Amino acid sequence: MTPQTSDRFTDLGRLVVRCPDRPGIVAVLSRLLADAGANIVESQQHSSDPEGGTFTLRLEFVLHGLAVRRHQLEGALGLLAGQWGMTWRLTEAVHKPRLAVFVSRTDHVLQELLYRVGSGDLRAEIAAVVSNHPDLEPVARAHGVPFHHLPVTPETKDAAEAKALDLIGDVDLVVLARYMQVVSADFCSRFPERLINIHHSFLPAFVGANPYQAAHDRGVKLIGATAHYVTPELDAGPIIEQEVARIDHRATVEDMRRVGRYVERQVLAQAVTWHVEDRVVVEGHRTIVFA
Structure with a gap:
């Protein structure tokens, strides 16, 4: 019923973030992923209003050993969430809903x-x-x-x-x-x-x-x-x-x-x-x- 998993999805992660819009959000998240050794391959964002609106960001990234290192990323995201008022969702593309x-x-x-x-x-x-x-x-x-x-x-x-x-x-x-x-x-x-x-x-x-x-x-x-x-x-x-x-x-x-x-x-x-x-x-x- 389902085809074999393609290797290109194995270490591909998706991160969706929402928070109040203010300067520095993209830089902070990019630095977090870079420090973890991740390579961002797709990035899209939207602001409902640059002056006090809601910022939404979707990132796709490749991180070798994602399944093992996911816990580390989640911990770092949890700390940022408290500082920036973020809600976030992290998924692995290899997972088939x-x-x-x-x-x-x-x-x-x-x-x-x-x-x-x-x-x-x-x-x-x-x-x-x-x-x-x-x-x-x-x-x-x-x-x-x-x-x-x-x-x-x-x-x-x-x-x-x-x-x-x-x-x-x-x-x-x-x-x-x-x-x-x-x-x-x-x-x-x-x-x-x-x-x-x-x-x-x-x-x-x-x-x-x-x-x-x-x-x-x-x-x-x-x-x-x-x-x-x-x-x-x-x-x-x-x-x-x-x-x-x-x-x-x-x-x-x-x-x-x-x-x-x-x-x-x-x-x-x-x-x-x-x-x-x-x-x-x-x-x-x-x-x-x-x-």
């Missing part, structure tokens, strides 16, 4: 994720596929991924969610890949900033069971998709990625659905990739994405 993918009956987004994981384009492991319908079991099984069928009705929703939590365990990320159920606030709370959803971008204008027909009837010229973190407020979580494709008057409803499937595949796969590469930082109701 474990994903649980929730689906219903449509397979296009799941297929994209399975392909990218299998090809090595998405450095992650799909630990389980969970569905309220049995339709996509052959797809998951063909890729060697455990499939769990958990029917959901209004009467069984709480029990089904509890069972799902037992099945997926301590995964790093949950992906709602066209899962046609609204997850509860309690479920969201188990995966803060670790629960990603995809939906078409006709909302809020065209709701209901057949938004493509409604969009076609109104002569819509753009088909789009939005990937976002899930919060208890329906479809209102911080947006990670969006994309659109243009159509014209010749497009049938099925043409629109086909374009929509293509855009949804690309948008969700990109959002998941950025997340597992520590490129997404939530800032209130929005995100900073170091693409």
